[in-house]
Amino acid sequence: MEKPTNFILCVCLCFFLASAENSSTKATNAFHVGVVLDLGTSVGKTGRTSISMAIEDFYAKHSNGTTRLVVHTLDSDNDAVQAASAALDLLKNREVQIIIGPQKSSQAAFVSDLGNKSQVPIVTFSATSPSLSSTRTPYLVRTTVNDSCQVNSIASIIKAYGWREVVPIYEDTDYGRGIIPYLIDALQGIDIRIPYHSMIPLSATNDEIMEELYKLKTMQTRVFIVHMTSPMGSRLFPKAKVAGMMSEGYVWIMTDGLANVMDSLDPSVIDSMQGALGVKPYVPKSRELRDFTMRWKRRFQKDNPSDQLTEPSTFGLWAYDTVWAMAMAAEKVGVGNASFEKPQNATDLTDLDTVGISMNGPKLLKAILESRFRGISGDFHLVDGQLQSSTFQIINVVGRGGRGVGFWTPQYGLSKELNQSMTKAYSTLMTDLYHAIWPGESTAVPKGWEMPVSGKKLRIGVPVRDEIREFINVERDPITNITTVSGYCIDVFEGAIQRLPYAIPHEYVPLNVQGQGSRTYTDLVYQIYLQEYDALVGDVTIRFDRSLYVDFTLPYTESGVSMIVPVKDNTNKNAWIFLRPLSMELWLGSFAFFVFTGFVIWVMEHRINKEFRGPFLHQLGTIFYFSFSTLVYAHREKVQNILSKFVVIIWLFVVLVLTSSYTASLASMLTVQQLQPTITDVQDLLKNGDYVGFNRNSFVKDLLMQLHFDESKIRAYDTPEEYVEALSKGSKNGGVAAIVHEVPYIKQFLAQHCTGYTMIGPIYKTAGFGFVFPKGSPLVPDISRGILNVTDGDDILEIEKKWFGDQNACLNQGSTISSNSLTFHSFWGLFLITGVASTCALTIFLAMFFNKNWHEMRNIDHDKSISRRLISCLKYYDKKDENSYTFRREKTNDTNSDANVNCQGITDIEASLNGDDSQNQLSISNYSDGNSSQQEEKSSSPELAGPSGEA
Template sequence: MDTLPDLVLFFLFLILLTFPHNVVANDSTGTGAVGVIVDQSCRRGKETKVAMDIAIQDVYHDMNHRFHLHIINSQSNPIHSAFAAKDLINKYKVQVIVGPQTWEEAQLVADIGNQARVPVLSLVDATPRWAADRWPFMVEAAPNNFIQMKAIAAIIDSWEWHRVTVIYEDTESSKAGIIPHLYDALRKSGVEIAHLLPLPPLVSSSSMSEELERIKQGQCRVILVHLPLPLATKLFERAKEMEMMQKDYVWIATDSFTNLVHSINSSSISSMQGIIGVKSYFPKNESRFQDFYKQFRKRFISEFPEEDNHEPGIYAVQAYDAVLTICQAIIESDYQEDGGHQKLLDTILESEFQGLSGKIEFIGQKSAPMNTFQIINVIGKSYRRLGYWSDAFGFSKSLVGKASNGSSMKCSLGPVLWPGCSLTPPRGWAVPAKAHTLRIGVPNGTTFQEFLTVEYKGSENDISVGGYAIDLFNLTVQNLPYYLSYKFYCFNGTYDELVKEVHLKKFDAAVGDISIVSNRLQYAEFTHPYTQPGLVMVVPARISRSNKAWLFMKPFTNSMWIITGVITIYNGFVVWLIERNHSTELRGSPLNQIGILIWLSFSTLFSLHGEKLHSNLSRMAMVVWLFVALVITQTYTANLSSILTVKKLEATVNNIETLQRSNAMVGHCRGSYLAGYLVDVLHFNRNNIKKFTSANKYAEALRTREIEAIFLDVPIAKLFVAKYCKDFIVAGPTYKTGGFGFAFPRGSELIPDINKSLLNLSEAGKLRDLENKMLEKEKCDGDDADGDDEEGSSISVTSYRVLFILTGGTSTVALVVYVVRCCRKLEDFMSQTTWKLMFSVIKHYRLSRKVSDVESSTNLPS
């Protein structure tokens, strides 16, 4: 009899083994059955399970409908998830399946659901676009997180980082979903992925350390992490041990980590200080969420007391909304087992309501994408919200009002605490421990040492280089957003051969006076021209024999002559008007007075003196005008003398047609493309072309008339004319060529950054400063002999503005005083005349009355 209890226990044990122990079902019966597949061994699965239980409870409370919730633990195993889906459909007759949460599980469950025509609501946030076409009964209940890649690209671009290392979980969903969107977003922002590091889900600590060491040895310090919470935690803890959570490092995390950052314990989060991340946003201030929050904490503490933090995250509210969507759809569709799945699916896709995670609606078989994310900064035992990013408005401190919106995180959000407790934004790169040194080839000698010079110190590889081209290249590299190690090597050969050496990867680049021409583009890729492009003709100069008939007009500009004439006539008019009452010579016929006025105006400059004037007003005007006239005449004399003594230079030959007609010899500087250009483009006879390798040889050949002209690239011509400014001059037009550039192998990743650096230097004026510095070294004495512009030496009105205002104002004051005096005299005269007229009228009136009285008295009757 003692063996009976043992047998009973044994059979009970067998029953337990055959029963799916990981199924949890409500005891009560109801109107629907919902299947759930989650991984309850991870934080995300725990939050999902609790949130779904609360959703079922709320549906019963609010809608008076009871649902069975069959939950199976997938243990994050795709095979387990597939068998669980079959059991839920065949054994438990569920009307819909919600979950799982990884793409590897979801595609197997979707395939089974599609065969059985049972709707499957996937909680995967990185589902490929083609999934809906392949599985019509799969619904994406969680918004995809592809748009967050734009937010990450905006963060990187905001701080002007140009390269990023990406660490991601080596899964199919990452390769097919996230990484392509990340590539696209970074490419549009001009950011390069320096290194892609896929980590297997079960990566060993030693392998992880090796990969992190490779990153540490490199120069890129901006690291983007797209890993689930357990793997990310392991990575950050290892990075801290390797001193990679220090100053100058940048760690950016996606929402696969940040969405669960609230659940990290204090010991682990200490390894993550200074991380910035993109976190999914959902509203937390509404009363519905507050009720859910209280229920969640109470139930979560009860079911999972081992967890340190009991707050719900985005995965909890999404699971709650998914179950709520299913239950509402089952009720509205009046679900019947036979043929009801399609109607239920249609009802789910037509759902539209305000859930805990935001507005719930579907576009096709996809949940509406999430467009707003939080930007967080891990500090202390938790994190600080820096602000928000939305696809429509960019960065903002708050979602209320758009005044602080902007495309730059640096400008729109608050200060960031970076790794190493630094408030200074990292530059994003560091000098690597083992940097690859680029081999930069330079030509052995150029026309001018100011442009490029090479000096041997000892061995062939031990050289010292300098000059404009070298200074500019050094400055360009220093302006790059990362470190670049390089060394110069001399090349004894033609420029074409140097470019071919770059093509053959014997040199990583070539620097010097290397012209950008079409035949070299097949071997190398050039930066933008760093000099003025073009080819010019330099010829001997001679003293100008231009017509000097109107040279007397050159001291003053046209406006100066006009203003001087106007002010002279005006002053003469004022003097004439004031003095005409005192001198009979200033009277006469109108024609005579006009002649006198003009004569008086201009003769005052030379002959009229103060004692000939009778009015103080005219004397006052004339004194000021004589002072101004003295200054003007003396300046005119001095400037005319200067113009007559300065030599003006002109070209002996003004165009190439003259050279071609006379069959003259011409030369060109070092550079293999020039001979072909002169023959094929400018049509010179090949036998009339000579090559020269130094500036002294140019000058000697031109002086002895061995050649009549020499053709030089614009920057070389500037140096040559600056050195021999009294002897030679640039003549004719500038012929279009490519200019000088730095040569790199075709497809070089450095080209865009070098071009941007050159552009920044040009906009800052540093290119012109370097060029001026180079030209000043070759500037010869008497540089004014190069033919200054005669118009530029003429004196303008601006130089005498104050004097003209002074004399014009003085004459005007004299004129006004004179007119006022005349008006007063006229008023006195009119006043006296008026009284006399009134007395005459009164006297005449009285006399008339007396006559009338006499006549009346004589006519009386007797």
């Protein structure tokens, strides 16, 4: 029994050993990967260490894998041709399935073509140039961030600090030039000007670099964007410090090409970068990253004892994640079809002809592009063949490294801290960043530009016209040949310059704008756009079409276009002038209220006031006389009703206001109104077909054409004397009816011609005069603030008085003071008050009257009805005595007779009224209502006479 048992154990042991051997053989299937790096650079060394650690970590965690990466590393030695040669060797002799690298963008451009030809994925973690396109080279995969992704973050920083001009400094390589078009687009989108591009070749000597820096130093711009690799950047910054350009007032912003490798730079280089800003992709903190960093330091020190790196750069983290993605793709695809198909028509003339096509290439490319996992650098996610990163960290070089001052994201812009639940709007505010330490250890934000100490003076053009010497006056000394420029515009400009916190060396260049063939003001403005001059100071109007290619300061004069027109003596000598103070509607309205008020007083007074009684015409006259006599407060009728007195008081107040206003208006018409303009509206000129004038050098002609003036009706003049002559002739005698000009010129004209002319308008709005500077000039906001300082105080009054004299005195003489007729609209409130008061008083009076007399009227009507019935029934009565009658009942046996129906009823009724029990007695005197007219009616009626004919 022991032998069979031992035999079984031996068989099982062999089976397990065979299975383990097969498993071991399966796990060690080689997957060849090539690596092409510049091993002499910090990025190359960092990448090599990260790749080795990534392979170890991946297979330590995935011990049951079917493949294992076998890395073949070659040095490209900082040369694009060498990189291509190394890649070709890997493809031809090693038949690698994937190539990691090359390191630089210029190298990747060569190697990517080999990848397309052999269908071998070329995966680079450090070639960031936007010129590399996955569309043109589909087998090029970048596990790094495209440089164009960071330009918006840089633009946001510049906008946050309010800088208006920047100068990019970049190396003359594919990497350096690739970002420039994207950077220009981002800066132009926020109206940032780039006055100069500084491109430094890789072959530049130290002297050539210094020469370029001194050239930059002579310019005004003090904001520089540096886009270089670490070798070139390590040469630039120490030279900038020597040139004095790392001092207060300068701004240096580094792209991620330098910001990513800050820790790998020499300490002396970092010391020369103090105060610079940088942007780099943000790597979120994690426990895995912290553990990897500690292990990486030990491994790097072991591999490179002479280097003093403190932590891996972002490129090292991307290299680590890249290897994990390659290993995962290798596991997914396997090595079952890892051969290369040799070209059928190979000539073997060059090594390129012998490169085969990888059978696994398309599957590997797809597996790599679909890789998605959480790496130590963050989410590994490829879109369009490159890594996606949406967050950039902004660092400030202080001490031995970069201090974080904020973050930038596409959704929220700038922010001090990252918060996944942020709901704020997109920000480009400086307050959303921590305070930075600037070059020269300054905490004050540089304004971004300075006047160069050794630079040339600003060449400022000034327009010269003889007819406006008050604005610009140019005089040349015949002995010294020195040109002196003065005038109102110059004084305002100099006043603004003196209020700046820095000096601006400048010189004035006279520019002629008069005579045949001379340049117009628009031509002069365009010269600023062409940078023929640094600024233009003079009587230049701010216009929209000019602002498209230059910048204007704030205006320093009044705005608008008006007309100069003659005035005429309009002293009133009309016999009916006394009717003009009130308009027709006010005359009619006043008359209506006079009549209405008189009628109300009559209604309330005629029953109790004998002065308001009499014949109809007498009472009608009383109404009119009483109302109109209130004008002189001389009515003789005395009112008695309290409501009448209330109405009279209100009406007297209205009359007082009316008469006072009438008197004042009439006095103004007879004494003050002496001058009237001949033209009051530009439409009058068009309607009458008059000629109009304008200054030959002004833009007003275009304005008149826009207002539909016929070109034949427009006449050009040059001097104020010509204006006077043309206006004195008039439109019908070879002159003009009006001169259309800008307000500052009109004020100057009226200051010299105090009488006979006035200003009408403005008829068109303009922005006034402003100083002209190139588009995006940093001088514009400072000069504008200086102008506000001058115009807000008494200085501007002194300057105006110096060049124009006392303008107010002359302008007042030429002013037109017009007294127009008073309208009903001006007094409708008064008429409303008196109308409501009179109506309410009349309503109250009538209500009281009807309430008091209602019962009395009913009794009178009843007595009148009984009297009429008695008169008709007396024939049925016999006279008993002088005052008594006896009803003859025997004559009224007919029950249907009138006497039985009507007269008997009266007897019954009157008997009860008299309190008499008798039905046959009726006292006629009891029916008397005390009204003498009714008694007279009864006694005079023939039906009341007795048999003897007595009453």
